[in-house]
Amino acid sequence: MSDHTPESPRPADATEPSGRAGTSEPDALSKAPQPEPHDTAPEPPRVPVYAQRQGQQPDPWGRVSPQPSALSTLRPAAPAAIGGATLGCVAATAVLSALLLGDGLGLNALIVAVPATLGAFFAARTAGRRLRPWTAFWAVGGLALLAVPALRDAGWPVFLAIVSAVGLGSLALHGNRSWLGVFLGSLGLFSSMADGLAWGGRGVRARMEGSRGRLGVVLRSVAVAVVLLIVFGALFASADAAFADVLGSLMPDVSVGDSPWRFLLFAVGLVGALAAAYAAAAPVRWDGITVRRGKARGRLEWALPLIVLNALFAVFIAVQLTVLLGGYDKVMATTDLSYSAYARQGFWQLLWATVLTLLVIALALRWAPRGRGSDRTLVRAVLGVLCLLTLIVVASALRRMDLYVDAYGLTRLRISVAAVELWLGVVLVLIMAAGVFGARMLPRAVAASAAVGVLAFGLVSPDGLIAEQNVQRYRDHHSIDIDYLRGLSADAVPALDTLPEPLRSCALRDIERSLRSDDAPWYATSWGESRARDILRKRTPDLRAGSCDGSRTGTGGTDRDGDESDPYDPY
Structure with missing residues (x-):
């Protein structure tokens, strides 16, 4: 009898007398009444275990049922x-x-x-x-x-x-x-x-x-x-x-x-x-979707490269502190570069250094030792020092950009990369906080910081800030690039409207023409456009041809002169 089906009970009249049990005589079985064929229950068909579990018969043709896709396993049942x-x-x-x-x-x-x-x-x-x-x-x-x-x-x-x-x-x-x-x-x-x-x-x-x-x-x-x-x-x-x-x-x-x-x-x-x-x-x-952590490395194999990197950062920062505290005069005394050339030379390298440091931190956490409490303390100490030193590098990069903007003026590219560098500094602060309070919320916190940064970047009106900084720079140093400013959007009109003539009309000429030809309905018109129209309606720029020739003024004092063009800024 198979293990899958229970044995059928024997009929009562087929039991042997107790005195004849276990006899070896040949007529002992012959005298016992034999059960009729209809008295025995039919044996159920044998079904393999896997078919019983799935509730279906196996495919006789040997076809393999399609496996569910990776996306279907991550999504719940159809709504x-x-x-x-x-x-x-x-x-x-x-x-x-x-x-x-x-x-x-x-x-x-x-x-x-x-x-x-x-x-x-x-x-x-x-x-x-x-x-x-x-x-x-x-x-x-x-x-x-x-x-x-x-x-x-x-x-x-x-x-x-x-x-x-x-x-x-x-x-x-x-x-x-x-x-x-x-x-x-x-x-x-x-x-x-x-x-x-x-x-x-x-x-x-x-x-x-x-x-x-x-x-x-x-x-x-x-x-x-x-x-x-x-x-x-x-x-x-x-x-x-x-x-x-x-x-x-x-x-x-x-x-x-x-x-x-x-x-x-x-x-x-x-x-x-x-x-x-x-x-x-x-x-x-x-x-x-689970991502396996890397194999934990030994303390020496993991920590030695990061300690050497921390030492390099410390030496660089020690040199940079003289610039951060000394300003332009210290730059001219210690280097052969001009004020703006020194700022332009280092900002982009420091920006990439910050990005690569975040990559190093991510890879270090993947292979960090995590067996004992002392290992976790070592990870927090080494990476915490690296994050702190990188924050100083971020401050140095922003200082260089400030020197650069003071020499050449603010542009869209410069304000954009400065905003990215500032956000990278916020990410470093979040990583340091995760080392103290736990990293459970770190991914969502980084995403939230990026969203808040984009929202703040849009609300502060970058084109308006560019116009304001360049107008103030003209008041301080009598240096302005009208050819660049006239390509800004209507958000720059309030600041450009404060320029004296003919610079005002030259800066607003293209913007005024664009607004005049644009008849977008109310739901497709921004508040910046409406405000610009109100300003231009009160004082229309002089649109006479040829009145804006030679609208690029000097770059200011000779002590701050650098290259006349900026190869890093196409905008």
Whole structure:
């Protein structure tokens, strides 16, 4: 009898008498009554153990079932059908994208993001997800970044803000904690586009099949309402010029020639909103991807290179302290370089030294000894000293940039790399804090610092700061480059408006022409553009040709002269 099936009990009449048990006579078995064939229960078929566990018979053809993909193992089960509230928010996002985003970026970016955010919220609530503090932080931060296009006219901080807002929104939907999880989570929204589109299509088909005509009634009602608005709106607009102006300023200008572009924006809004809702209902847990730590090295093998590097940093910093404390006179006395050449020579090297130091810290932590408490103390001490010395290097690099800006003026490239260097210093401080309080929140803290930095960079108006610094430099040293300043955005108009003539008109000529030819609607106009128009309306620049020839003035005193051009700054 197989081990998989229990032995059938023997019938009562087949038992032997107690006195004849164990007899060896040949007629002992012959005299015992034999069971009839119908008295024995049929033996069940033998099924292998693996088939019993899976609840299915093995494939007789030997075919191998497909293995689940890596993404499907990280994503939970498929969410329930899309809800009506989520579907409505998705439709609103698609329509607003087609109507508002075709004229440029301004307040419309935030307007389009609001229904998409609500759709993701409704999908997450239907799936049973709870709102956690970090999720709320990422979501609020992403919406705050979308305020930058509404405030600033400069395209480069606006681009950084839009990209960062998408990354924070993706983090809010997935909610990861590890280094790899935070990195992939900021890009994870793109992995939900195809699934989100299929999910939305299934939901629409299900609602159309189960609506019993109600969906058709709603569509007909909306169509009738739109027709009535168009007809009576046109009549009222033709009857009153003031109402026509109000209606024209509120409604988007949609022409037949823009139809392909509007359809593309509709598709982008639809796919993006569905991807956000699907990711909120079934987020990918990127933290499930584990990265193995490197093999722990011995103390001597691990610590000796870092101690030597710390010694090198200490020697460099000892030399740099004379510059940080002595200033320009000390530079001229100890080097053969000019004021600006010394600053330009070292800033870029120190910037790369800071980046490479962060890479060294990451690799050192991967192979750090971690067997005993004394090992952990050694790791904290060596890396803590390295972080502290690197912070001084960051201060030296920023000081060099300050000398450089004082000699040549502030530009977009210079303010950008200085902001990056400052953020790297913040990352070093966070690493030092993680060494004391624990590194559990370090990945999210670094991502949050980057988002806050991008938001602050956009809100302070870099083009406005560039104009203010160069105008002040002209007042102090009578040195200004109008050819560069005239290429700034409308954010620079308030500072450039304070220049004396003819420098003022030369600096504002191109900006004034750009604003005059730009007829973007209110939702695609930033506050910086509106403020610039108000300033230029009061005092229009002189646009006569030839009045701005030779608008580049001298570089200031001869004691601070360097190269007339800056090969590191193409902007």
